[in-house]
Amino acid sequence: MPETMLDGHRIHVDAEGFLTDPAEWDEELADVLAAQIGLTLTDAHWKALHFLRADFAQQGETATLRRVSTLGAIPVKELFALFPGKPAKKMAYVAGLPKPHGCV
């Protein structure tokens, strides 16, 4: 996996720029990653990101939008407003977690 420097953070990423080691993430890096995709993080973004990080630590996989909405109490509609277009992918990217994926 390629190693790269991003605003002073040394990180390992996959071909699409997703962190491959969630331990390399911190909140400062999240701001940098968010800026990369044109987002400025607000408290509402952080609520989703904190849920995603905590859930990943427990489950070992990135939560789906439905899981964030059901267990994290953030409606799917709001997730689309916070992370326009591709909320599942964008949330995972900013949270330093693997991209949610299909089987093929």
Place this chain on the structure above:
Amino acid sequence: MTRRLLVLGAGTAGTMIANRMRRVLDARDWEITIVDKDDVHLYQPGFLFLPFATYRPDQVRRSRHTLLADGIDLVLAGVEQIDAGAGTVTLGDGRVLAYDQLVITTGTSPRPDQTPGMLGDLWRRDVFDFYTFDGAMALQRALQQLTGGRLVVHVTDMPIKCPVAPLEFVFLADAWLRARGMRERTELVFATPLSGAFTQPVAAERLGSLLADRDIRVETDYLVERIDEQGKALVSYDERRIDFDLLVTVPLNMGAEVITRSGLGDELGYVPVDRHTLRSRAYENVFVVGDAADLPTSKAGSVAHFAVETFVHNFPLLVEGREPVDAFDGHANCFVETGNGKGLLIDFDYDTQPLPGTYPLPWVGPMRLLTETRANHLGKLAFRWLYWNALLPGRPIPLPAHMSMRGKDTSLLAAA
């Protein structure tokens, strides 16, 4: 004293487990009971072919009791409640079954009721599913009457049972329409909540053009909020509308309602388990095999088959408090029909994405992975016989339970 093994659900995983365990466990020590609501076992992979009238209904249905070995007690009843603390299961008719060990194999089901508008006036008139026998047969009638327009194939959300089936459906629909001279007046759209029709890097690189070559429009990151019944359109959370004349949808999939009712499930009604032993994370004497578990692998019969292999090795040890000898790796392989008598095969596990190569024999095959071949299509058709005659009865099938990297092109992993 005789111990009681109770299996809930006589589908693919449950039938295999009951039959395999009947041979492994001494009948003087263990009673085996399996519960299902009716006596009809359905070969679910065959549903894909029913809409195109490639299979007849009698080829996908068997009586459950004819598939179970002697010495297994089949109880036909719905399950009302599981009390895992007390070790009892209450049936719909009020009977209570006590167990020493419980195996939950209640699968996953399409839930059109979870999307507003899906189960309305258009259901089974212009909106169809093909993951149920009735849905597949109703769709067959609708296709016979199709004269053109926009046919949309749609996935509501992941995970779904047999994740490749919607893709297969769109490929088969394309070939079916061409064979009838209707393709030019039928627009095909594939709408998926994922970021692409193929999302795993190597498969996406190898197969990316399959839909474009067939002039199938792909709508990605599409998460449906509701169906506009008056306007005959899907409407997503980000307000994208997709009009349709005929909608073939895969509704939200959820675990059995009894799981949620009994407080055993996650947000979609799947039971959290240890991904290697399939043992419930909450109860030591509860195991979950097949689609009912929250495993991060495909919900598919092949996964149930490979998981059962591991389970059969481990169960006698785990119930004695000993260490498991085997660990399930999330192994899955799936045929993907691509139309015109050809198919793909994919083979993968928790950690490794589908790669090109050969299967089951390294470098020999005869199946080729991630490549369209006639042999793969024939393999898929032949599997129905294997399912009824070898897989369900628990006869040995020469397919390794664990995924092997031998014969796979791993050089593509570094490139991906």
